[in-house]
Amino acid sequence: MTNKILTTDIDPVTLGVIAGSFSAIAKEMALVLYRMAYSSIIRESEDLGAGLFDPDGNELCESDSTPMHIGSLPGYIQGVRHFLGDNICDGDIILHNNPYYGASHTPDLAIIIPIFYEEELVGFAANTGHVLDAGGMSPGLMVDVVDVYAEGKHYNAVKLYSKGVKNEDMWRHIFENVRTPKENKGDVEAMIASAKLGKKRYIELLNRYGRKTIQAAEKRWMEYSEEMLRKEIEKIPDGVYKAPTGWLDDDGRNYGERLRIETSVKIEGSDLTVDLTGSSDQVETAYNVPFSGSTLPATYTIVRAILLDEANSDVFIPQNSGIFKPIKVVAPYGSIWNPKHPASCTARINQVQRLADQINLALSDVLPEKTTAGNSAHVHFNSYAGIKEESGDYWVYIEVNEGSYGGRNGKDGLDSVDNLVANTRNNPIEELEMRLPMRCTRYELRDEGAAAGKWRGGIGIIRTWEFLTDTLFTGEGDRHTDPPRGVFGGQDGLTGSMILNPDTEREQNLHAKLTNFKIRKGDILEIRTPCAAGYGDPFERSSEQVLEDILDDYLTIEKAEKVYGVVIREDLSVDLEKTSKIREKVSS
Template identity: 50%
Template sequence: MTDTTTIGTIDPITLQVIGGALHSIADQMGTVLYRMSYSSIIRESQDLGAGLFDLHYNTLCESDSTPMHIGSIPGYLRGIEKNVPIESWREGDVVIHNHPYFGASHSPDIGVVMPIFYKGELVGFSANTAHHLDIGAATPGLIIDVPDVFAEGMLFNGLKLFEAGRRNDTLWRYISGNTRVPGLVMRDLEAQIASAELGVRRYQELMDTYGRATVERACAQLMDYSEQMLRREIAKIPDGDYVAEGFMDDDGRNRGKHLPIKVTVRVRGDDVEVDLTGSSPQVPTAFNVPFEGSTKVACYFAFRALLLDTYTHQEHIPQNEGSFRPVKVTAPLGCIFNPIAPAACEARFNQIQRIVDLIIKALAPVLPDRCTAGNAACLSFAAYSGVRPDGNYWVLIEVNEAAMGGRPASDGPDTIEELMRNTRNNPLEDLGMHLPMICDRYEIRDDVFPGAGEFRGGMGVVKSQRYLTPGFMTHESDRNEDVPWGIFGGHPGATAAVRIHNRDKGTAPRDEPAKFSGLVAETGDVITYLSPCGGGYGSPLKRDPAKVLDDILDGYITVEHARDVYGVVVKAVDDGYGHALDIEATRKRRGEMQGA
């Protein structure tokens, strides 16, 4: 097609078509990456992100995968520029990068970037990131209790894995020789390269169809549109400072020492600032957060999720750089959300989940129709590993589900990857086919109640994994102590727990902290994770009694809990279900409770 629009704005139809094409390209890149990968953390959980970027490192489009990944890639590109200036790129280059003090989200998330040339000129970048199973850290898979960033494993600071189409075999061998599972890591890198190559080719084809000038103007116009839409929503929030506070259990080493988290949301007109002043100083373990690649991205995500959700707008709002522009992020240098190098910072996801949750809590009084009660807002990142009889390592990283808080018009979803995660369930069949472990239990929690409310909190999950051979485990999690909050009269949810017993020896379960590194496991050891349950939204006395009965029949709550907390009375019946509502007794019970 001839480029007929060389000046002015792009007409709406062409703009929509190009916008749809961009989104399709990003999704294709993500699909190629997870379908070609070998490790389950990418292939099954889809812990990845992919997209296209312009010469100023603005996000043009992003895959529908983990928000954490795609929002961080502009930081990767700015970090890479310090070693690979814009004029140093050549067609066929492939750069890898994972340095958390040069824009990366954290060291296991390796970014792969390829330049996009069109008719001999550099026009942008195709890039992706994915969480790699093992990068040679002090403990297999994940790391928490280490002294500095250098103990986290291999660091790549803007290194050319391919230069003008020719592979750097020395670097390739170095990576292969410094991971415990080279057969998986190297194949995953190949999948990332294939994904980036696809993005290059598709963007060039888009320019062939519409012309470079039209495509670039459309990209600029789409970013401006997303920015305008977010600013429109921010402007509806009354100006003010909105504050919420919480805490993390500990830093993975100093037990019993809570780490305060404080979020101040400042709204001024159509601008917003997230200020993390008052949060914990940086800690001596890896429980710190890279500022560019993780802290800022969490804040960008929070406002896009709150104000530009797909299901609250009739208009399609593209996922691009425009939705980042109205949001300013402040974190004092030396705090947990902006550590000073060379502090370790690999275990950072629980903290940024809590940023998002606290932004929601801070804004709940002025956005009651868009906010939830307290979400699980944590991450159970479990790294199981061991050594096979032939001397080779096996490593499994899994992400365990949790729950959301009650919502303005519905219950919090049960056993879901909430907030920033969006990763997928790891199939148990995958575990049994490839590794010397077996899952003894995987179901909804039955030891606690969800946060009561007009709309109850979601139920958490319980998963028990058993070692069939000796091995090791590192667990990155939190919220064993700070309960998810209820809102507008709703009740708090339930905290998480980690328990270990040995089935072969019949030992009693013992509670472990939320996070630990390099635990030595014996044959028969069973590690059980119980994820948090969400808080309730609104008074429990306003809940539809029929929904309370459903929760009884589903085993989420007891008859006594229904009477004492919801004011709902049931009677025993012989109808196959065992219980039915006693409407008159419920009316009387609720009247007594409201009067009290």
């Protein structure tokens, strides 16, 4: 198989039009996928990624969805090339999900369709989606797992279609060995439709502009993205910038034994290296992180978010593999960031969230206007499962609970939102209650208030579920012990919690990580996600903003005076004279 790269000159207008076409194709692929999908984790949460890739797996464009999905797809394609070599043919549709060969983690299935033009491989249309069940030892999610094989079925570049011919036996085998066959099959069929559309649109571009022009545009856009990131890296003084030591709660089996996170960022000219040396060794549960599929994409995502913030950029900078080239990650082999086979590594989302936040904190002193205070950097990623009495089939629901952003220079932190490398949507309660034997009795912002600062931290959520049947619960949580870090005098945030049957005689504080924990019919589960940290001295926050927080029930009058030095009268107006005296006394 030959992959000739043809080059030609290309004018800026054509280059821009092709770039817009790439972006539109990726977005259209994602729309097809989440609108056709069966499971709520894809259909509603949009836990997916889609895009186009060159023959070497370099990303050309990506959908506006979860960075962990799209950023891992170059690794998936490398995994496919490892298993198939040159045995990739026109008409193939390939399924892959091995976390030691590029996958983000086992339940993130990828569909990869090679694109041939004039009898040569010119690229791939690919996507990923998180399916409800992968056939492992636990329905939905799992933490306390003996090894990677117990996570579920691994599909090592399996051809669902070979040269256009459907492999019926393989389809039957795949979907007869999971707990949610209907949902999984519907999701995979949606992924195939999405990738087929990407292939079709790409060939249309080739027919319109010619292969030389398209490949020239691909090459130039990747070079441009790399150049723009390198320019931003070069603005940072050379040196090593270290984040405070971070701590994960535990590995989900050895409760209370915290796991160390060490993070430093080294700048050398236009090269940026994230060094995770000194972090915890790999653990005996699934609380490890696939290096290619998760550690690398999380790092790429946060570096781009900090240095090439689209909201503050005057020019369009496409997201593609050019962004990856200036960034290197050092993660010792055998650590939680780069585990040795066959260690399990399916429960990795909280660690990569913390990794992103640690990089953010490492750069806070040198880039105070581009970074935030400590974010919630956490996902209470939960699964609920049981048996349908009428059919004997499983029902499975996977839930992503929102976190919050830390305050940043000039802006308060965002409340109740996925942050950092997570980008999923919340599921509508009404839709869930129609389908599941669960009832949501509370879903709102936490009532403890926000972490104080010149710009306050964001507020996490509180959610309570009532269970209408016995349920198996698995939680991939963390941050019950290590609060988000305040910066430049801002307050630390609040840790999360999970409580079963709160305010009753049966109240039970739960660990953040549980596997197949039995919840009984009639039980209530309360989930609180962390509140992010504050940025800057609280006494520098304007009295008008403090009053607004009181009116929004984010802050009490008593706390306003104690923490912010702002005195509020009974008529809810600011006593400027008393406020001035308190603040002057503290600052003197």
